[in-house]
Structures are given as structure tokens and as C-alpha cells.
Amino acid sequence: MNEDLTGAEKHTQASRLWLPVVIMGATALIVQVVLTRELLSTFFGNELSIGLVLAAWLMTVAAGSALGASRSGRFRKPADAFGWCQMLFAPVALLALLVARCVQPFGVLPGDSPPPGAMLVLSLVALSPVCFVVGLKFVLAAGAFSRGSDGGSKRGGILAKVYALEAAGAVLGGVTFHFILSDGVGPLQTLAIIGVLNVASGVFLVRRTVAFGLALVLFAGLVTTITGGRELELTAMRASPRWEGVELVDLRVSRYGTLVVARRAGQLGFYQSGVLAFTSEDEQRNETLAHLTALHHPRPQRSLVIGGASSGLPEEISRHALAVKAVDLDPEMYGLARRWLGDRPGHSGNMGVSTAREDSHVGSVEVHHGDGRLYVRKTKKEFDLIVLNVPDPTTAALNRFYTVEMFDEASRALGEGGILAVTLTGSEHHISGSVLEAAASLYQTLSLSFEHVRVIPGDEMIFMASDEGGVLESDWTLLVERLEERGIESHFIDKARIEDLMHPFRGEMIVNAIKGERHASLNTDLNPVSYHHQTRIWLDRLSPGTSRSTGKAGAALYWLVIAGFLTLPALVLLARMISKRRTWRADLGVLLAVAALGSFGLILELLSVLVFQAACGYVYHSLGALMAAFMTGLGLGAAFARTRAGAAWRHWLLVGLLIAAMISLLLPGVFAVVVSYPSLALPILVLLLLVAGCLVGAVFPAAVELYGRDECSPAAAGGSVYAADLAGSAGAAVAAGTIVVPLLGVAGTARLTVIVTTLALIALLMLWRRG
């Protein structure tokens, strides 16, 4: 294969490849994050859409890798082909961004979200070219290293090198994105910056006149994009049908997403990652929530608002002569709101003659930037009113604000007679099905932490909880008295509206229905069910009744079908590739084992994030550390395997699965320790992920060594094994994220992973015996 190169040339070629492969790993990770964020903006991301986008990414990379593997023999100069792919990666990634931003799924109106099928297709359309190149590059890099190696190099060792370098690149990319690019650099600019690196590394490998010419053109385009800055980003956004009919007036990039201010008819809308966060004309929502809750307390002095510091709600609550603390994660959004709304956010002053309000009692608002849950945890007996002003728990990340643990912490942060207020999208006149389940679950979860819970039905239902009897039972006339006593003038909350909302007959059917669901599932940190309820509500909105008839088993089936579907094509592709070979049974065993380990890795990452949240109450700042630990482990494991030439690779695979099963078995215990000793959470989980990463990383070269035996090249073997790894992860991404974790909880999911890895072990043994 490499007989046409001299030893010195081989050495040079191999050493030239190191940096481009690291760049490949780094840029692939950054492109994945940028494109995922962009697609989620189009889909107004819930947990299902996150799973689908991740699965689409993994699946198409797997397909690219599998295809590359099947055609690896045709690349006579894989290093050159790799270089060309590196160069083309930049324009392909930019194109993917534009597709993700501009393609409006057919039949989806502005403001609506597409159904899951359309999400998947759109993700595949946007991501396929770029992912395909990512998958292909892996195979080409393996081919190039193999040509650059001396004949004695084991192919497992070659692949281990590529895998380790790619993992190192991913760690580097993650760190760069987290600390440099995520704050202030827009998606277009980010892709252009990493595009420059790609083009440079590509031309470094190809070194031909035509490549230099192409590189010059690409550099010119990329540099223009980088220097275009915010204006160019805004111009590109304006091209999207998503923003039709509004004027985009400002844009910021924070580490929590792209922030956009859009104006229409004098109203300013503030969007975070494409999702409407609040507008300049939200008086109705703010007044309703602020006054209905604050009026229940006889003498509110101090209040805490978690989330939405710039929405205007804290100011509205402060009108009850309160000192209000508002805790908000994103200082960028707050700054943007100040810039456009001044110091009266949420009050546009456009409401005609009766806007001016002369309040005699206006309290103060102090904004604190940080994690709301962490803030609550550190507070004791301080507040009379805590208002949870965060969106519905549509994702696992939001779910943590609605758990028993969070409510316990809030209960401790409240003073005597204090009230916690939580909202959930509902209905004013009727409740049933998935919406009822979600509401009942919240009711039961709150009831576990508080003695008394009151529900006020509405399009946004308000749940109030308190430990003191009598506080929440206030008659509507008492609330009206307090409104008058406090001299509060409100557009939306007055005597008639209070009577309408609080009259005993009002919403009776809804309240009784919610209270009647006594066996509603409880939402806890380690058994997060609320985001699953929200996914079901979303499905019901798209096609009424979809989720309710399924029940738990049906829901599981639903998601497993989708997960299986996502995983199968890659596996079928691989199965067909190996079916003609003598060693197909053995190879199938290898691929199954790798897919099982891929899903083990992904599930471990997912569970670690959830458990860390449970233990520490926040995750944003440590998410990077957790992910980096796993990626570093992958690199270290692969690098270690490289040094073990001639090892008994079969044993590695068997032992790898065995260790994975054992780690999964120990997980519930480890997680219990983590939750009990939060100060140890980060070191324990980092260590766990490092070890798991090492395991998966070390098994990869072993699998490559075993796959195809003498019948296929290192590149083909590497591509196939890589594809199986990704396919396993893709299936796990959908299945675990959407159904398994909510259904089985963290401990149950860990047990399921024991079963999956053990079954893979048994299958491997059987297939090897027969093969």
C-alpha cells in the first residue's frame, strides 16, 4: 500500500498530519455546537429536538464514515483527499448554517414549531453535507496515517493515533468555544474563524497551485465574514423567513445563546436562541403574576425572582413596597434589555391614555447574575415571596427548577408565611390529557415540599405554595382590599379581574381535576419527569391525542422506534458491508460491542450532567469540564492502547464491555455519594468520565484491530468501527434523552445500561464462538 514512499517521506507525511487532525477534531466540535444551536433556534428546542438534532449529527457522521470505509481503497492519496476535505469544510459548514437558518419547513407558520418528522428531515438536510465530510475525514486521516507509517505499524495503533488526536482536538475546540468564542462571537464569525484554520491546514497538506488559488479565494471570503461582525450577522439573519415581518435591530452573542432584539409596530421582542423570551409590552403577564402572588402575602417585604430579570416582573413585584432580588443567568440579555428599554423594562408606555401610574410605594430591584437554583440553595429564611420566572420545563436543563429538591430549597429560603409561586402553561377553561398530567405532577411535587398549595387556572396557571395555613386560602375580596390598601394601580389586575380569577366557582373543574390526579408522577432531580410531560404536550399540540393513548409503555415504544430507526440505517449499512466476508460474524460482534460502548459513553455523559445538577444545583459553568473529562479520557485511552502493540485485543473488547457493565452497575451508588456530598461532585464525576472515556478510547483501537482481520484496510476498519460507535451514541441520544431517563430515572437508566452492555457481551461471545 505504501511501497511508493521512502521511509523519510513516510515520516514527513505522518508528522505533517498531526496538526490537521487535531484541527479536524476541534473544528468538528465547534461546528456541531454552532449548527445544533442554530437548528434548535428554528425548532424552539425542547428535549426531543435536542435529541433529534444530536442523533441526526451522529447518524450522518456515521454514514460518512461508513461510506468512506467502503470506498477507502479508491483514495490513492488519502492525505491529499483529507486536505481537500479540510479546505471544503469551511464553505460547507457556512452553507449548513444558512440552510439551518433559512429553510422554513413546509406548512409551518411563523411562530409555530415543526413536527418531529420535519425536524429530523431538516436536520438531516442541513447537517448531511457537513457531517458527511466529518465522517469521511476520519477515514481519510486514518488512510493517510497508514500510508505514512512503516509496514510494521499495527492498524489499531494507527487508528488509535487518529482517535486520540481527534479527541485532543475536540477538547481543545470545546475549551476554545467555551472560553473564547461563545462570548461575543456570532455563529457566522465563529464558523469563518475556524474555517480559516481548516483552509490553512488543508492547503498545508495539499500544497498544489490550484489549492493555493482556492485557499486565497476562501480566505478572502472568510476574512470578509469575520470582519463583517455584527452587521453581517444581522444581515444574514434578516434573510431568514423566521424573521419575516419584523425589523431586527440588535444582536448579541452570549454563552447561553444568540440574543436578538426584533421590532414590530413599536414593540420590542427579545429572543434567546430564537425563542421569544419577553417583549416590551408584557404588562398583562407581569401584572397578573406579580399582583396575584404578592397580594396573597399580608406584608411582603423581600422577594426573590428567579429568571427573567429584564422582563419587567421584578419591577412589578417591587410595587408592593418590596426589596426585590432578581437572579438571572445571562448578563448580556440584561444589558440588552437595559439598552433598549431603559430602567422600566416591561413597560413600553404605549398603552394609550391610561398608562401613567403614580405609585406611592415602589420598592427596589437588585439584580444578581448567576444560577437561580444555586442562589436559592445558599439562602435561608430570607424571602416572603419567591417567584419562579422561568419557561416551562421543556428541557432537562429547565426541569431542575421544578423538582422536589428545588422546592425543598425554596421552602428553606422562605421566611414564615412565605409563598413560592410557580407557573405552567395551561388553560383557563379546561384541562385534560398531557396538560393535566403535567399540572398534577407539579401539584403533587409541590405538595411534598409544602403544606398548602393553591392553583389559579389560566392560560398561564399559577401554583402558589406555602407552609403556613390560611395564607393561600385568602378570599378574593381580601386581595381586592390589599390592592387598594397598597395603592397599586394596575391595568390588568383590578377588582373585576381578581373576582373573575379567584371566584370559588371559577375554574372549579380544573382545580378539582388537578387535585384528583393523586398518583401523578413526582418530579425529582434523579427522576426528571416534567420535561417528558412537556414533550408529550408538544406532541399533543401538533397532533392531539398522540401522547395520551400511548401510556408509559406506548411512549417507550414510540421513542424506541425512533431511536432504533436512527441507529439502524448505519448498522444496516455496516451489516451489508460485512455480510460478504468470511469473518462477518466476528465483525458483527465487534460492531455491536462498539455501538454498545458508544451508547454507554453517551448515557454516562447525560446522567453525569443530570446528577451534577442535582448535587450542585447548576451545570453551565461545569458542563465544559465534564465534557472535556470524557473527551480527554477518550484521547488518553486511545493513546494508551497505541503503546500496547500485540496485545490480546479480543480480551480488550470483552473486558471493556465487562468494565462498562460494572461501572454502570456501580453508578447508582456513585451518584448517591455525589448527591450526598455536593462538594465532591465535580471531582468524582470528572474522574468517572475520565475513566469511562479511557475505557471507550482504549477499546476503539482494539475493535479496529479485530474488525475485518486481513480482509480490509486500516481506513476501512477504522471508518466502520467509528460509524458503529456513532450509531450507538445516536440511538442513545434519542432514547435516553426523551424516554428512558424520564421513565426509569437516573438509577433505572444506569441499570438499563448494565443490561445493554451485558447483552452486547453475550452477543459478542456467541458470535465469536460461531465465527
Add this chain to the structure above:
Amino acid sequence: MGMTRREMLKAGALTVLGAGAVGGAVTRIVGTRSPSAGRTKESEADKWTREASYYERLEEGEVRCLLCPTACELAPGIRGACRVRENQGGVLKTLVYGRAASVDIDPVEKKPFHHLLPGSSTFSFSTAGCNMSCRNCHNWQLAQSPPERLPARDLQPRALVDAARLRHIPIITGTYAEPLVYAEYLLDVARLGNEHGLLSTMVTAGRVERRPLLDLCRELKAVKVDLKSMSEEFYRTNCGGNLGPVLDTIRTVKEQGLWLEIVYLVIPTLNDGDSEIKRASRWLLENVGPDVPLHFNRFHPHHRLRNLPPTPYETMDRCHGIARSEGVNFVYTGNLPGHPAESTYCPGCGELVLQRRGYQLGENHIQNGNCAWCAEELPGLWS
């Protein structure tokens, strides 16, 4: 390796096609399960099942529903698009007679009726079902579910009328989902209500055939119709309906002499253009005259349109201004308490005659249906 390029392409294409189909397909499979898997037992459901009043028999046991323009042709065992009418052995049955899935007491201003006993309460009720599927529906669970899936109260017409009388509520309103799909139930409630001096009304999107509408007009006293847009395209894409029948309904209700009010929900970017508002105003002027109140209601993000902002105040003012300048006498803004256009002004002298703030009434200068300032007769049912 063992795979040809052709096979590879086939596998790729299948992947993409299948991926697109999977969401929809699984949704469909799951979604078409027998609705009887719901909460209500069959025997219980019988008491709410009645032969429908508007249908014709076709061949081979099929029936055609004549209640709304969807004109469902149903084989035995099949439900109509509204989910509450079913062909049972060649007989079309309504499944929601007395099956109240939502009951509440609302201020009449909330419906909104601004010229109908201001300050009164109304006994509101609804069953499941609707013959449209608006993406901004506030009652989507009610409207888009088959009745078996909803907890319901048995509230036969007599019990319903008694409940209203017991609470001294003068108005009964079929509302929330679409009252037309429970026409038989509403008709009997209205008949009984009439016997006891109660005013029966409905809040409807107006997609109904003429005959059932005329029957309803004989018993009801007031109707509020949602005019969702003046565009067929909007009706088709956002509502799963069509505009023509709605306009016919508005005309018929007026011709039949019922009190009529119109609501136009202003949804940013979808139906808020100047020309559309102008067309709606002109059509109303030409077909039902200047005295039919026109309410522009403010949209709030809901159901599937959760990522659209609420209607800007400026847009509300603009819509109000257009309709007034076109010559509509009573133009109101809704869901915007404190806005001056919530109140009623005399078209004769321009003075404030009835002040409103949300559901709360303020100054009242209406005397025996006339303006206290200039004695102009004010259209409506004031007492």
C-alpha cells in the same frame, strides 16, 4: 466493500425518506387508536348519545352530515372531522348531548358582548369538539379532543338551566370550543332557557350550514362570531377551514334579527395588514351595517403559535383607527384593559356612554337604550 454505489444510494435515500416518515407515521399509528380507550366507559357514554338532527342517509349505511360545510360522508363506525359525530349503524349520532367538558361563570364582557346586559354574568358551557383547527386556539384541548378523552360532567339541558337560575345568572352561552358541533344540545338548552326568561347566546367561528343556523337563530338571542381573517389562505393554513361560510353566517345572523358582535383576533404578521383590516371593516359595513360592534382582540402567544409576540399596542390602535375611519360605529379593543377603546362612545355626539376597564364597568350614561347626552338610540340589548 461488498456494496455497489447503487445500493449505497438506495440505502441513503431510504434513510432520508424513512426519517421523514417516521415521526408522522408513528404519530398517525398512535393517534388513530380507538378513542374508546379514553376515560369514559361505554355505558356512561350512552346517555350523551342522541341521533343528530342534520344529516342524510346515503347508500350502504353511509351518512352525510349536513351540519357544517365540511359535509363529512361517514361509513358506519366512523367519526366526523369534529370528533363528536359518529355514524352508528347508519344513523348519525351526536356523542356530546349533555356532556359538558367545561362549565364556568364569566363576565359577559369576556365573551365579549359589549351591548348585551353590560355587567352581567353568563353561564358558559362547552363540550369537546370543533370543526376547525386553529393554531392559536386557547381551548385546543377541548376543541381537538374526542369526547371520550375528556373528563366531563353530565349536565342535561334542564340541569344546566336550573344551575344558571339558581345563581341568578341571566345569560347562558355556548362557548370555549365550537358550540355549532353540539347544536342539538345548545338548541334544547336555549329552548328551555327561553321558557325561563334566560337569554341564550353562542360564541362561534361561524362555519355552519344554513338550516341548522336558522334553527339556532330561532332560539338564541345573541351571537358573537369570530372573523379570523379576510383571507381564504389564512383560514386554510391557520384554521383548517374556509372563509365563505363564516361570512354567510354573519349575514344570516344579522338578517334574522339577533344581536350580533364580531371579534377579530389580531395576530402579528399573519392577519394584521392594513388592507386586510380595511377589507374586513368594509365588508361588515356593506353587509351588516355600521352598528354591529367590531372587537379587535389582542393576540397572546398560545398553543402552536407560541413564538409569536403579543400584538403590539400600536397595531391595536391602527386596527381601531382603520375601522373607525371606514365608518364602523362601535369599534373596541380587547385583552387590553385601560385602553380607551374598551369603552362605548355615542356615535351621535361622540361622548362616552359606558366606561369599561377590563371587565369592570365605570360611568354609565345609557338611559333606556339611549345616549344620556344626546338621546341617540344605541343599538344593543341593554336591559
